Amino acid sequence: MSERLIVVSSDCHAGLPIWDYKPYIEEKYHEMMDMAVPIQIEMTQKAEDSFLIKEINDEWRQGIEQELTGAWDYEQRVKMLDRDGIAAEVIFVDGITETNTPPFGAGLSLPTKDIVPELQWAGAMAHNRWLAELCANDPARHIGVAIIPLLWDVDEAVEKVRWCAEQGFRAVMIPSMTNDFPGYHHTKYHPFWEACEDLGVIVHFHSGPGPMADFFGAGWPDESADDFPGAMGIYVSEVMWWLYRPLTFMIWGGVFEQYPKLKTVITEGGTTWMLPSWLRMLDHNYTDVHHSAKLGDFRSHLSMKPSDYFRRNIGVGASCIPRADVEMRELVGVDKMMWGSDYPHPEGTWPKTGEILDEVFTGFPADDVAAILGRNAINFYGLDADALQTVADRIGPDPSRFA
Amino acid sequence: MSERLIVVSSDCHAGLPIWDYKPYIEEKYHEMMDMAVPIQIEMTQKAEDSFLIKEINDEWRQGIEQELTGAWDYEQRVKMLDRDGIAAEVIFVDGITETNTPPFGAGLSLPTKDIVPELQWAGAMAHNRWLAELCANDPARHIGVAIIPLLWDVDEAVEKVRWCAEQGFRAVMIPSMTNDFPGYHHTKYHPFWEACEDLGVIVHFHSGPGPMADFFGAGWPDESADDFPGAMGIYVSEVMWWLYRPLTFMIWGGVFEQYPKLKTVITEGGTTWMLPSWLRMLDHNYTDVHHSAKLGDFRSHLSMKPSDYFRRNIGVGASCIPRADVEMRELVGVDKMMWGSDYPHPEGTWPKTGEILDEVFTGFPADDVAAILGRNAINFYGLDADALQTVADRIGPDPSRFA
Numbered sequence: 001m002s003e004r005l006i007v008v009s010s011d012c013h014a015g016l017p018i019w020d021y022k023p024y025i026e027e028k029y030h031e032m033m034d035m036a037v038p039i040q041i042e043m044t045q046k047a048e049d050s051f052l053i054k055e056i057n058d059e060w061r062q063g064i065e066q067e068l069t070g071a072w073d074y075e076q077r078v079k080m081l082d083r084d085g086i087a088a089e090v091i092f093v094d095g096i097t098e099t100n101t102p103p104f105g106a107g108l109s110l111p112t113k114d115i116v117p118e119l120q121w122a123g124a125m126a127h128n129r130w131l132a133e134l135c136a137n138d139p140a141r142h143i144g145v146a147i148i149p150l151l152w153d154v155d156e157a158v159e160k161v162r163w164c165a166e167q168g169f170r171a172v173m174i175p176s177m178t179n180d181f182p183g184y185h186h187t188k189y190h191p192f193w194e195a196c197e198d199l200g201v202i203v204h205f206h207s208g209p210g211p212m213a214d215f216f217g218a219g220w221p222d223e224s225a226d227d228f229p230g231a232m233g234i235y236v237s238e239v240m241w242w243l244y245r246p247l248t249f250m251i252w253g254g255v256f257e258q259y260p261k262l263k264t265v266i267t268e269g270g271t272t273w274m275l276p277s278w279l280r281m282l283d284h285n286y287t288d289v290h291h292s293a294k295l296g297d298f299r300s301h302l303s304m305k306p307s308d309y310f311r312r313n314i315g316v317g318a319s320c321i322p323r324a325d326v327e328m329r330e331l332v333g334v335d336k337m338m339w340g341s342d343y344p345h346p347e348g349t350w351p352k353t354g355e356i357l358d359e360v361f362t363g364f365p366a367d368d369v370a371a372i373l374g375r376n377a378i379n380f381y382g383l384d385a386d387a388l389q390t391v392a393d394r395i396g397p398d399p400s401r402f403a
Numbered sequence: 404m405s406e407r408l409i410v411v412s413s414d415c416h417a418g419l420p421i422w423d424y425k426p427y428i429e430e431k432y433h434e435m436m437d438m439a440v441p442i443q444i445e446m447t448q449k450a451e452d453s454f455l456i457k458e459i460n461d462e463w464r465q466g467i468e469q470e471l472t473g474a475w476d477y478e479q480r481v482k483m484l485d486r487d488g489i490a491a492e493v494i495f496v497d498g499i500t501e502t503n504t505p506p507f508g509a510g511l512s513l514p515t516k517d518i519v520p521e522l523q524w525a526g527a528m529a530h531n532r533w534l535a536e537l538c539a540n541d542p543a544r545h546i547g548v549a550i551i552p553l554l555w556d557v558d559e560a561v562e563k564v565r566w567c568a569e570q571g572f573r574a575v576m577i578p579s580m581t582n583d584f585p586g587y588h589h590t591k592y593h594p595f596w597e598a599c600e601d602l603g604v605i606v607h608f609h610s611g612p613g614p615m616a617d618f619f620g621a622g623w624p625d626e627s628a629d630d631f632p633g634a635m636g637i638y639v640s641e642v643m644w645w646l647y648r649p650l651t652f653m654i655w656g657g658v659f660e661q662y663p664k665l666k667t668v669i670t671e672g673g674t675t676w677m678l679p680s681w682l683r684m685l686d687h688n689y690t691d692v693h694h695s696a697k698l699g700d701f702r703s704h705l706s707m708k709p710s711d712y713f714r715r716n717i718g719v720g721a722s723c724i725p726r727a728d729v730e731m732r733e734l735v736g737v738d739k740m741m742w743g744s745d746y747p748h749p750e751g752t753w754p755k756t757g758e759i760l761d762e763v764f765t766g767f768p769a770d771d772v773a774a775i776l777g778r779n780a781i782n783f784y785g786l787d788a789d790a791l792q793t794v795a796d797r798i799g800p801d802p803s804r805f806a
Contacts, residue, residue, distance in 0.1 A: 056699065178617075182620065183617055185631055185634060186630055214586055227585075227590050227591070228585070228589055229588060230588050231588060231701070233654075233688060234651055234652055234655045236698065237688050238648075240684075248637055252634070252636035254632050254633055273683070274680070277679075285639045286636070295635050295638075295639065296459065296635065298634070298636040301632055
């Protein structure tokens, strides 16, 4: 009996072409959408012109236009998953990075400035409604991550996360940049953590956001990029830190002490690049007191050291890890790393997933490969392993392939 | 012939009791000082009450009140250096952390918000005038670090750094937090880098500043600390990152590409905690292009990889390193680490420097110990080794002590 590997992508993306969100938005916001969307498209194009390099994206998309419609077309999407051998996927917002984001800034970066809160909620809920429909096609295979713009109003966020749970969502994404709002150590967020813990809803942070004005100037994308040489190098060098930052706040704030069953995930934050040094630094500041004695007590409210909370409460959506990360898997814990394809983003493994999996995983112990490619995600997200084995037996890779 | 070790502290502090800065400030600012200083003292006390824990500081100071006056009293200071076996010192602002900072926010944290630029310049120049006098007592032993609040006005900063060089300064400190000002990759700062390179003035960043409102709330120190549990744990876990950040901006901005002889120092930022992972991350983003291909070219203006600029242009004021850091010295480079006592700060080695040096350095190769304790600083700062040997022969440790 040949049991195929269950591969779970802990990092995929989906989103409608922006105008197609209209039927999912309450009618009272339609007029506003007609005004705002053209501006959003123009801003996106400017940003693409100024650093995303339209040519690169256009070239990448050439010849795979049809396959990329899987960003929103269910039939096409399942074809792509099957071709990649992926049995189940965790679905974040923003299909094709720049062109399939919800209106009113409700996409991956969830800006918290220059946005009308009510409208951002409207955009987020439109996406959530559509995503619930998409996932309902086959709930065992598609784990949607609903969008919760938590910062504006914690009570509303609690109400919305209950709605999400009723729709079948077991995962939400919140902003990783809190900007002028209190950080996640603030006690005002406790009702939200409590609701997520109660409902078994997993809180996600996804890579991407950063303080763009620091890199590109306050006037970006209008400001001249020539004044800010190397801005993109700074962005890519800092982006993981900004992703891990909310967890730094939550750990020290005692959130996991108070809500011991709350689960969170860091998605597309790599594994060996930042994670081990981040944990070492946190533990150092918990255990070594001489250098901070003058700063008073900031640890007695925590019953464990920071890395213990990491082990218990934080998942690692490692996405497209390179072979070097698999070699160093013990640094992070082989039971922690969850692979992801990042479909349909150009930095992902798709459309060469099979080839890349061979490169990255061949020669490692079969059990470790099975854990990183799927079992860890099955355990962490509580997926239906039997249902997924049925899918895997049809489309999943044969384990002997990585021998 | 027994040649004693030349010990250089790359991290010491000095500052007058705040009212004693008055004679060093232009008379036109005296009235403003009379109004501002009581407020500054009150804010400091509030901050000390809310997290610095006055009792801890008071207890630490008990019985060493006289010795601590070395923060500003030259005769006392030299006694302390001699007792510690320190031949030369690099002197930053803020003597006894909380109580010897210049007026108008011109201390270690150089705030860039809620401050009148003209007044901050006035406070900084008062300190610079006094520090020039202090160092003139024995320029071979005392390397003063002048304060340059660079952000407000680059032309003024250039003018002031020329004045500093004329007074004998070969070192300046600039803000590590740029806040709402452009980061140090912005081309507007080029005239300042050019002036420092021309004059041979070394630019310093010193640990301490961070976005305090993120940790303690915008209303801090008035806001209730209870709303922000663990804030100090977050601060100590992030403080190194905020210290290294300006160098991330300068490296990618091509500052060291354009000004190849410009020297900078990261002081009190540890060695093994953050430095190796920071360099690895920067180099990764320079060399690995797949994941960032869609972001365009951000590296072709750099002729070397980031860690090469680090080797060439950045010094490491490692301060009071633990034994573990000496064990891992090859990670950073034994020719890079510059020890420091942090006198008279309570987190430093003083008043137990001798005892701590024994603990940290005993058993390591004599040449490595000599490099970390003094030779690296002599080379980096271009100190007068002969003059310092004369001092060391009187007060320095015997190398056999660490055998």
